[in-house]
Amino acid sequence: THIWDSWADENGTIGKAYGWQLGQKSIYPEGEFDQVDRVLYDLSHNPASRRIMTNMYNHKDLHEMGLAPCAYSMTFNVTGDTLNAILNQRSQDMLTANNWNVCQYAALLIMFAKASGLKAGELVHVIADAHIYDRHIDAVKRIIEKEPYPAPEMVVEDITDFYKFTKNSFTLKDYKYHDFDEKIEVAI
Template sequence: MSRGDVVLKDNLNKLLKEGKSDKDQNVRPKWSDGTPAYTLKTFGVLNTYDLNEEFPICTLRPTAWKSGLKEDLWIYQDKSNDVDLLEEKYGVKYWRSWANKQGNLGLAYGRQMKYQHEYKEGYFNQIDRLIWDLKNNPYSRRMITNLYNHNDLHGMTLYPCAFLTMWDFDGEFLSMTLVQRSSDYLVAGNINVTQYALLQHMIAQSVGMKVGKFHHYINNLHIYDRHFEQAKEILEREPFAAPKLVIDESVKNFYDFKPEHFHLEGYEKHEQIKLEVAI
């Protein structure tokens, strides 16, 4: 059984049995017909995966893990907020509803990775600084990337959901914590897990380290009111074994990774469940 399935079932059971409803509150999200999109939520969820043991993808439904990988490359390699580029270069099209008239996300996501920040050792963007620290000061407790810049929130078309990473090396394994303010769990929950697990793999391989633990903290984990029946259906399914992630070991530079360097062997999964997305 995949660890991704164990976590998914545990969280869905908790939401359906103990989740707090915001029904009748003045909520921001709406369905396409204009109806308010209410949720069941739970606060402060910490999910733990050991990437040295398996890749944390669920099998209870398909996960578009390659799309998540392409978002990684768009944000952290290209350092782009350009939705046109995401569609044309990678074929990922579901960000269009958040784009502005110029076809980008304003000052959000990859734009934050593009900034050059001044350090004692010179100017770095956040990813280059992380890689520099892992190579030159791997036991540092200051290895952080952050997409949530309060000074730029006014210019973002979408406030980042998964926004902060913290990294730790113990002499053998490179571990990471991801902090996420909000998770539309059935729509994007496992995509977020797989894409940041892939980011951890890429960073580790580029600095010659082995991947370790992946801690994923979600402040507000929720499912929407039009997803309750789909959640119950997923809970009735029997999981398959976790697949094996295979990465081209010849790639040593973070900026050289491409989608074709990643493969999943033996990924069995149940059929997809259709979900309406609240905006």
């Protein structure tokens, strides 16, 4: 994907944002974990915990990030055999990013659930500043004038090892879309 190109440094990365933050290991009484492995551990060993979360907004590293994280934390809650999550986002370009943010975090919820022997439940998406840029208004108007299609079903392979998921583990059933030939630039 090239979505981050506008914020990439000379090495083609966005520095210490997103994945870098998730991959940093911390020491716990149970051992050393990065944030993803900590979530997986707690879902299996402490599912009633109110501390199952990730946080990618690390103030001490902001100056080394190409972009401060927009979607910055997830909090997980297990109720019975169902995993629910809250995604917190400080800022959302509704035209260019909302569709894939919702899809990627819904997929992530499903992945965590399957890897933990749980059912995927609700994803609540909290956006502090949801916006449409002035230069995108005409495109948004053209999009919302179209008759919407029913939502497709995301089908995910039954994989129990979180790290065995690939892009081929996901398919969309009954996905329909309208033609849209416009190039929408991300606002920076």
